[in-house]
Amino acid sequence: MGFMAVTGFAVARLRNLFAVVMLTGIFSLTAAMLYVVLDAVDVAFTEAAVGAGISTVLLLSTLALTTSEEKTVNTGDSHWALALVVATGCVLVYGTLDMPPFGDPTAAIHNYVAPYYLEKSGAQTGIPNVVTSILASYRGYDTLGEVFVIFTASVGVLLIIGRPKFGRRRTHRFAAGELRDSMRQNVILRVVSKLLIPFIMVFALYVQWHGDFGPGGGFQAGVIFAAGYILYTLIFDVDTARMVVPAGATRLCLGLGVLLYAGVGVVSLLMGGDFLDYSVLADDPVKGQHLGILLIEFGVGLTVAAAMIAIFFTFARQER
Amino acid sequence: MALLLDIVGWSLLALGSVMLLIGGIGLVRLPEVFSRMHAAGIIDTLGAGAILAGLMIEAGLTLVTVKLALIVIFILFTSPTATHALARAALHGGVRLPQDRPGAPEDELPGPGEQSSKT
Amino acid sequence: MIAAVTVAVLVTMALAIFRSIKGPTVYDRILAVNAFGTLTVVLISVYGFLNGRPDFLDLALVYALINFIGTIAVSKYVEFSHMGRPTGGDELGDV
Numbered sequence: 059m060g061f062m063a064v065t066g067f068a069v070a071r072l073r074n075l076f077a078v079v080m081l082t083g084i085f086s087l088t089a090a091m092l093y094v095v096l097d098a099v100d101v102a103f104t105e106a107a108v109g110a111g112i113s114t115v116l117l118l119s120t121l122a123l124t125t126s127e128e129k130t131v132n133t134g135d136s137h138w139a140l141a142l143v144v145a146t147g148c149v150l151v152y153g154t155l156d157m158p159p160f161g162d163p164t165a166a167i168h169n170y171v172a173p174y175y176l177e178k179s180g181a182q183t184g185i186p187n188v189v190t191s192i193l194a195s196y197r198g199y200d201t202l203g204e205v206f207v208i209f210t211a212s213v214g215v216l217l218i219i220g221r222p223k224f225g226r227r228r229t230h231r232f233a234a235g236e237l238r239d240s241m242r243q244n245v246i247l248r249v250v251s252k253l254l255i256p257f258i259m260v261f262a263l264y265v266q267w268h269g270d271f272g273p274g275g276g277f278q279a280g281v282i283f284a285a286g287y288i289l290y291t292l293i294f295d296v297d298t299a300r301m302v303v304p305a306g307a308t309r310l311c312l313g314l315g316v317l318l319y320a321g322v323g324v325v326s327l328l329m330g331g332d333f334l335d336y337s338v339l340a341d342d343p344v345k346g347q348h349l350g351i352l353l354i355e356f357g358v359g360l361t362v363a364a365a366m367i368a369i370f371f372t373f374a375r376q377e378r
Numbered sequence: 379m380a381l382l383l384d385i386v387g388w389s390l391l392a393l394g395s396v397m398l399l400i401g402g403i404g405l406v407r408l409p410e411v412f413s414r415m416h417a418a419g420i421i422d423t424l425g426a427g428a429i430l431a432g433l434m435i436e437a438g439l440t441l442v443t444v445k446l447a448l449i450v451i452f453i454l455f456t457s458p459t460a461t462h463a464l465a466r467a468a469l470h471g472g473v474r475l476p477q478d479r480p481g482a483p484e485d486e487l488p489g490p491g492e493q494s495s496k497t
Numbered sequence: 498m499i500a501a502v503t504v505a506v507l508v509t510m511a512l513a514i515f516r517s518i519k520g521p522t523v524y525d526r527i528l529a530v531n532a533f534g535t536l537t538v539v540l541i542s543v544y545g546f547l548n549g550r551p552d553f554l555d556l557a558l559v560y561a562l563i564n565f566i567g568t569i570a571v572s573k574y575v576e577f578s579h580m581g582r583p584t585g586g587d588e589l590g591d592v
Contacts, residue, residue, distance in 0.1 A: 080517060080526045083567060087537045087560070094541055094553065102541075103556050110534070111563030115570045244466065247569070250459045258562060265555065272552040282559065289566050292573050388498055395505035398536070402509035405516050405532060411524045414516070418532045421509065426539045429502060433546045442546065445554035449542060449561060453535065456565035460531055463569050467576035468524040 079117045086110040099273040100189045107281040112366055115288060119373030185270040185348060193275065194351040198334045201354070202319055205361050209316050212365035215372050216309075244293075251293045258286035266359050267352075276355040280362025287363075288370050296375055308368045315361030319354045326350070387435035394428030401425055411473055415461055422457035426450075499547060506540050527571050534564030 086109030093102035179191045193201050262283035269275030291299040323334040330338050336350025337343035397420055404417030427450055434446045469475075510533060517529035538557045545553025 080523075080530045080571070083530050084514060084517060084533055087533060090560075091537060091540060094544060094556065099552055099556060103559060106556065106560050106563055110560070111567050114567045118570060118574045121574070244463070246459060246462050250455060251569075254455065261558065261562070265559075268555075273555060278559070282562070285563065285566050289569065292566075292570055391498065391502050395502045398505050398509045398539075401532075402512035405529065406512050411522055411528070414525060414528055418528050421532050422535045425509075426535050429539050430542055433542060437546065442554065445558070446542065446546075449538065449554060449557055452558065452561050453538065456561065457531075457535065460565050460568040460572075461528075463572040464524060464527055464531070467572040468522075470576050471524070473522060473524065 079114060079121065082117065083110050083114045086113065100187075100275065100278075103273045103278045104281070107278055107285070111285055112281055112288075112370075116369060116373060119370065182344065182347065185351065187270055187272065189273075190269050190275050190351065190355070191347075194354055195336060195347055198323075198336075198350075198354065201358065202323070202334070205316055205319055205358050208365045209312060209361055212312055212368050215369050219372055247293050251289055255286050255290055258289070259283060262286065262359075262363075266355065269355055270348075270351065276358025277362055280359040280364075281366060283359070283363040284366035284370070287367055291370070291374065296371065303367075308364050308371070311360050311364035312368060315357040315359070315364065318357035318360065322350055322353050322357070383435055387432045390428050390432030390435065394425050394430075394432060397421070397428060398425035410476055411468055412465065412475060415465060419458070419461060422453060422461075426453055499543065502543055503540070506536055506543070510536050510540075523575055527568060527575070530571075531564060531568045534560060534567070538564070 086105060089109065090102045090105040093099075093105055175188055175192055175196065179185075179188045179196075182195075185191055262279045265274040265282055266276060266279030269279070287299070287303070290302070322336070322339075326335050326338055327333050334350075337346045339346035339349050401417045401419075401421035401424070404420065405414055408414050408417055430446050430450045430453075434443045434450075437443045437446065513529045513533040513536065517526045517533065520526045520529060538561045541553055541557040541560065545557065
């Protein structure tokens with residue numbers, strides 16, 4: 059935690075934005091390690107994939123479009139602000155003093171909510187990983203909302219900076235000298251990434267389907283898949299990457315994932331249960347739960363992967 | 379036999395930790411970017427590799443070992459590649475090699491169309 | 498003994514953070530973050546091994562992967578100051 063404090067302080071004070079981006083990477087990594095120590099592996103997984111990887115890449119893309127030095131802001135007398143922040147912090151800490159100590163067996167959360175899920179989850183959903191079962195089934199509606207948030211964020215980015223300016227048509231291909239302005243000339247990177255990317259994709263699929271038994275699930279898998287594709291785009295530029303995955307496929311997958319998720323809910327409605335009640339999807343309620351969880355996790359993975367790729371592409375294809 | 383494996387495992391762990399520390403000290407104390415890349419390389423390959431190998435020996439033949447082996451292979455593949463990309467970026471970015479500093483000739487990376495004489 | 502390993506890793510992490518804050522050039526910082534990522538992988542592997550949960554190792558693998566891709570991305574940004582801009586017509590690079 060000392061690392062986090064030092065890094066956070068440095069992030070706020072350094073003016074060089076690039077250094078700040080690097081340090082946010084370290085910050086995310088330390089946060090993820092904290093989660094690991096707290097035994098929350100799924101959260102650590104997602105924090106690692108998103109915070110340390112994708113966020114850094116996206117922040118860098120933003121830096122490529124803007125300046126790399128933070129403008130000195132003249133805030134004048136900021137003592138009041140500091141006092142206010144410290145006071146709020148003290149109030150918050152004072153509020154937490156009343157809470158039971160961490161891990162206290164008599165705490166309310168350990169006696170009513172958690173044991174219910176821990177005991178019932180195995181029998182009702184048939185999958186060992188309680189995190190996934192809570193996320194996908196007991197709180198499936200929340201997760202649908204999360205997927206919609208990711209979808210909306212991606213659509214927002216596409217709307218705001220998706221299209222190039224009207225009337226600009228660039229038709230030149232790679233000239234001889236321009237090939238230098240690219241990483242594809244670099245043999246080592248080309249070969250290694252071509253070796254690695256299939257494994258990354260397979261690993262993404264493994265994480266996706268293994269989410270029932272270990273840490274993983276749709277969000278993490280989508281991010282890993284997107285990371286593999288982003289690696290490809292980094293080494294071989296946007297043109298080649300676009301030839302691999304046709305234009306519009308990303309947009310399609312973006313909507314398809316959400317549609318799949320909501321569709322499962324509607325099918326449950328049509329088959330006589332509540333919205334997103336997977337028990338009615340198959341003859342055996344447990345099998346139905348399992349099937350439903352698999353399907354919606356896949357929907358989540360699709361949308362997350364498509365969203366990450368779309369946002370990255372939108373940033374990368376901009377000119378300064 | 380088991381004792382021998384145990385000894386080997388622990389000594390690998392100890393070796394790895396020492397290598398980590400050496401690499402870390404090198405990272406801080408060496409004078410120059412390219413030298414520090416050597417130190418980081420020690421951390422990545424010798425340090426991480428030895429520690430993970432020690433863990434593998436300690437774990438015996440289980441799923442844990444297989445996963446650890448995957449991690450080691452992955453690190454061995456990707457860490458030098460990343461350092462290479464970084465070194466190339468540094469070289470193109472204008473950081474001069476120490477021996478090149480005082481008025482040395484231009485660096486010898488071939489341009490896009492030229493053949494390198496020593497591929 | 499494992500405690501000694503953990504202490505060594507933590508000390509090296511502190512050294513890496515020092516270099517990442519201080520490093521005069523950007524390349525120092527990128528290097529430090531890369532090393533920090535690998536140290537994180539080691540730390541998680543040790544911790545997962547201690548608790549006897551192979552699941553943690555999936556996490557370590559993801560970290561190693563993200564570390565690698567992040568370093569490549571940053572190197573690309575620093576070297577070319579773009580992330581692979583398209584050079585064709587309007588359709589290329591369209592999402």
